[in-house]
Amino acid sequence: MENLMIGPKGLIKKQEFVRIIIQSMHALGYRKSAVCLEAESGILCKSVDFESLESHILNANWDDCIGALNKLKGLSDETRASALFIVLKQFLLECLSRGEDALALEVLRKQVAGLWMGKEKVHNLAVGLLFLKELGSNKIDNGIIQEFRKRMIIDLENVLPPPITLPERRLEHLVEMAVSAQVDNCTYHTSDAITLYEDHHCGRDHFPSETVQILTNHKNEVWFVQFSNNGKYLASSSCDCTAIIWKVLETGKVTQKHTLKSHQNPVSFVAWSPDDTMLLTCGNMEVLKLWDVETGICKHTYGNDGFIVTSCAWFPDSKRLVCGSSDPEKGIYMWDSEGNEIKAWKGVRMPKVSDIAVTPDGQHLISIFSDKEIHILNLQTNAERVISEQHSITSLSVSGDNKFFIVNLNSQEIHMWDVAGKWVKPRKYAGHMQQKYVIRSCFGGLNSRFIASGSEDSQVYVWNQLSSYPIEILSGHLMTVNCVSWNPRRPQMLASASDDQTVRIWGPNCF
Known part of the structure; x- marks a missing residue:
């Protein structure tokens, strides 16, 4: 399935094609249909690697999450550091919410500082955490922590590259590119009546x-x-x-x-x-x-x-x-x-x-x-x-x-x-x-x-x-x-x- 090609010119990988369709169905609100297509095709919208990361995050298995990120192949040093920074930032927040200030300080000094994210970014994180501590971050309830974790997952999706994640609204982007290319090649373009049902052409x-x-x-x-x-x-x-x-x-x-x-x-x-x-x-x-x-x-x-x-x-x-x-x-x-x-x-x-x-x-x-x-x-x-x-x-x-x-x-x-x-x-x-x-x-x-x-x-x-x-x-x-x-x-x-x-x-x- 992974290498099966479709389309008149054989340029499209079927697995990628189905995957972005499933993503588009989720984005449009057709969740049941998306789940059904996943089951029928055997193709998941989220990669196995990202499913694993998501599970570790939601269950607060931070060591496993960091280990999984370090094992991901094909990441640049900059991308890997950015992803780890997102994870460690959430981990620090949860440490403070449990009153584990010493552990938070140790992680900040040894792990976060070692990511080479820049002194200013690390300093801003430290100041932000201190501010939360002064506000009483240990009073953050579990429901809010779960929401923070879900937002963190979205941040990771925006950092990690394909095929680990998919760019947001990928199918719409591809269709717009195709339509835009047709308009650009339309010498006498004077009509904005564009339809997806046929190729665009102004005579x-x-x-x-x-x-x-x-x-x-x-x-x-x-x-x-x-x-x-x-x-x-x-x-x-x-x-x-x-x-x-x-x-x-x-x-x-x-x-x-x-x-x-x-x-x-x-x-x-x-x-x-x-x-x-x-x-x-x-x-x-x-x-x-x-x-x-x-x-x-x-x-x-x-x-x-x-x-x-x-x-x-x-x-x-x-x-x-x-x-x-x-x-x-x-x-x-x-x-x-x-x-x-x-x-x-x-x-x-x-x-x-x-x-x-x-x-x-x-x-x-x-x-x-x-x-x-x-x-x-x-x-x-x-x-x-x-x-x-x-x-x-x-x-x-x-x-x-x-x-x-x-x-x-x-x-x-x-x-x-x-x-x-x-x-x-x-x-x-x-x-x-x-x-x-x-x-x-x-x-x-x-x-x-x-x-x-x-x-x-x-x-x-x-x-x-x-x-x-x-x-x-x-x-x-x-x-x-x-x-x-x-x-x-x-x-x-x-x-x-x-x-x-x-x-x-x-x-x-x-x-």
Whole structure:
């Protein structure tokens, strides 16, 4: 039985397979069925070695327990020491509960100290035992002692390796790994409808690869487009000095809600508040304005006519916002939604800010300084790290999971960087043409799986993060595509803005 292999490829040991099934049945609460399977198969969930250890512990046969641990084969010195430390700690506690202080002290000095667990750990154990003694540990009744022993058995299960013990919920872990691998290998993954009854696969026919609607309400080049966080709205901004708020109907059709007309110059950037009740708009030659989404009324204008904002971002509380200026003396400002200044980073030594973003968790402020430097500021610790690119950066976008950000470069590449972890080599996505001053890319799909970008060649390029080569090239626009946005609640909906004065909505060919 031990060496009998099962499965189409003969990779699975039957005994191991049945054993983890029995463990899973216990974990799910099907104890009677688990016991029945053990009896029918002759395979025990717990190994003979661990059954023996458990029996010694419950019956307080400490010498036998220690002897059994010392005889176990295949244990590293560190693992054996950790297991013995757990056993001796329980033994010391029970010695104190019986008033055998001298024996406890002898075991602590000779056996525990000899395990090389580190002076600090042994010292903490001694202090803890002394504290229990002062509290009157000799009053611990037998019922509590038995509970301590059961907890100790669980601690041993977590220390001892297979096949002596099984990792907790092993079957669930294996199934999740298998499903995760299928998702990772799903090039067009846009559906979270995962079932164990069949292999997971998302086809191209459910991927946004066809134009399903063309929005023609702008009267000049469309420079920016972004879906709201709840996916129910879309905002676009244009060289015609307006921004438009669109509503996404349940059917997927997009209709105009408001035209925002207060700007005197082209509007190049918009940003939705996290609660989607407010919208920020700004431009390279314009001030920053805050709009009420429901009414379309301008609530605040930040700064004055001389305050030119390049980009802006919200904090997750929808009460604070930050904006950057290409004028070094203006720098970066933090405001509240009522129009009050909270903080400013400015001065003659402050470099110009070409783009800015806040991670969705509000922990990091990412700024593009002097075209080639990326500054990542931890807003809790004030720690900052700097990444330098060799080519000018045209735009910045952060993933919804707070882990990564991408920058567009005028070298016709997109680089993806880690936000808060170790320094990493950037992953490069190439293939599109980018010569215009600003072309913006975005993360999209489930778990920010895809990267989409506009291009100078009038096409939209889409990459799966795992590949540096595009999986889709979407054609339809007649001029440069300046910006793209993925609907965060509809993974099969993508929007793009172009110099051809249109916004295109992309969906699957079965949309």
